[in-house]
Amino acid sequence: MKVHEAILRRTNLQAYTWVMLPVVAIGGWFYTPLGFLLFGCMIGAVGVSFFRGRNWCDWMCPRGAFLDLFLRPISRKITIPAFFRHEAVRSFMLLLIFIVIGVQFYLAWGDLQAMGLALVRVLTITTVVGILLGWGIHPRTWCHICPMGTVAHWIARRQKPLQTGSSCVSCGICTKVCPMQLAPNEFSDHNLEYSDCLRCSSCVYSCPKMALSFENNVNRTESYQKAS
Ligand code: SF4
């Protein structure tokens, strides 16, 4: 698979999933039980993370797909501040969202309309924040503090990182194409940034030295040629 084919495939998949965002974030204000679909996204993100890290966030998450498709053309695309990667900030966001949902559920318990509205409200507010961050900084800034993304990234630490072969010349192209602004050629058991990898493969297909692979203990060039 060539670089543009890999990007096109990803964009095509995202073109289906982003639709669910306005369905719930806008439609939910008119039919509040739609808010319960949020639980599907939460379960999906966590469930997939046990097998494929944050791959849900790549194209299966409607908000992630929306941010990639619609914010990329207008985003300032500057470096995401380290603040957004800090564990304390991410943990705070996770706690905050669960407290907000928990309190609203407690007050509305038994009233499905009100409970659904609580979820729609949270989705709408976080989406507005995600859009502002996506425009002002980088499309995927929100994904660093997304509560379910944080849980998925903790679980993903149990998995092997993307591997870098000895042919890497540290040119930095992989970081330039990475939607999460990661440096995959620096992933290691000590550099846990790999747990935020979306497994989009953009870096794998962009590397001029064919140095990156999700397979372990393989000749990267052979692996690349097999995929072509
Ligand atoms: S694009 Fe390839 S060669 Fe360049 S830094 Fe990344 S892994 Fe190394």
Ligand code: SF4
């Ligand atoms: S490190 Fe590579 S596979 Fe992971 S998110 Fe970045 S570009 Fe995609």
